[in-house]
Amino acid sequence: MELFTYFRSSAAYRVRIALNLKKIDHTLTDVNLLEGAHKSDAYLDLNPQGLVPALKLDDGRIINQSSAMLEYLETVFTNKPLLPTDPFDAATIRNWCNIIACDIHPVDNLRVLKYLTGTLSVSEDEKLIWYHHWIKLGFDALEPQLKATPYCFGDEVTLADLYLIPQVYNALRFDQDMSAFPKISNIYKNCNQLDAFKRASPDAT
Numbered sequence: 001m002e003l004f005t006y007f008r009s010s011a012a013y014r015v016r017i018a019l020n021l022k023k024i025d026h027t028l029t030d031v032n033l034l035e036g037a038h039k040s041d042a043y044l045d046l047n048p049q050g051l052v053p054a055l056k057l058d059d060g061r062i063i064n065q066s067s068a069m070l071e072y073l074e075t076v077f078t079n080k081p082l083l084p085t086d087p088f089d090a091a092t093i094r095n096w097c098n099i100i101a102c103d104i105h106p107v108d109n110l111r112v113l114k115y116l117t118g119t120l121s122v123s124e125d126e127k128l129i130w131y132h133h134w135i136k137l138g139f140d141a142l143e144p145q146l147k148a149t150p151y152c153f154g155d156e157v158t159l160a161d162l163y164l165i166p167q168v169y170n171a172l173r174f175d176q177d178m179s180a181f182p183k184i185s186n187i188y189k190n191c192n193q194l195d196a197f198k199r200a201s202p203d204a205t
């Protein structure tokens with residue numbers, strides 16, 4: 001399959017980790033967000049929202065939205081499960097994923113930050129205050145819940161780790177103070193020891 005990706009896209013980073021963990025044969029095609037490649041007619045044919053990532057299956061069908069991609073990969077490629085079989089445990093992990101995917105990432109996304117500084121003429125300092133506020137609110141909720149032994153839910157990597165690590169990478173890039181989040185910081189360190197996470201990192205792609 002082919003993943004349309006941008007190295008710093010947190011949503012694409014989640015899917016890159018899954019493709020690596022599940023050892024799925026794939027290629028990465030760069031969509032340069034800074035050059036506006038996601039707004040080209042060719043890319044809008046793939047993803048009408050003009051957002052990265054998009055996943056093209058081997059038969060040419062396209063999946064948009066990283067959560068839908070991860071659900072598809074989890075259903076079809078069962079060699080490395082990323083959710084436990086217990087329904088309550090799986091719901092707990094999805095809860096953590098959604099804190100990141102629904103409540104942190106959308107308000108700190110590139111287009112939102114650009115809207116703040118462009119259309120609303122917010123200063124760079126105020127933009128950072130906005131960014132740090134929403135990250136802190138989400139991480140405050142996650143920190144007491146996560147196990148960090150050594151991953152989010154225990155000794156197996158789960159979907160929660162695939163959402164958390166890209167969000168922490170992004171937070172560090174924006175100089176987030178992580179001192180109140182020792183468990184999140186440990187999970188970040190532990191996951192980044194794993195080859196699948198290393199190869200998916202913006203630093204490696």
Ligand SMILES: N[C@@H](CCC(=O)N[C@@H](CS)C(=O)NCC(=O)O)C(=O)O
Pocket residue numbers: 008009010011012033038050051052053064065066067109110111112
């Ligand atoms: N909910 C979407 C979010 C996708 C998204 O926001 N992608 C960002 C990069 S992480 C993007 O393409 N941003 C382009 C822009 O903001 O202009 C998903 O999970 O796929």
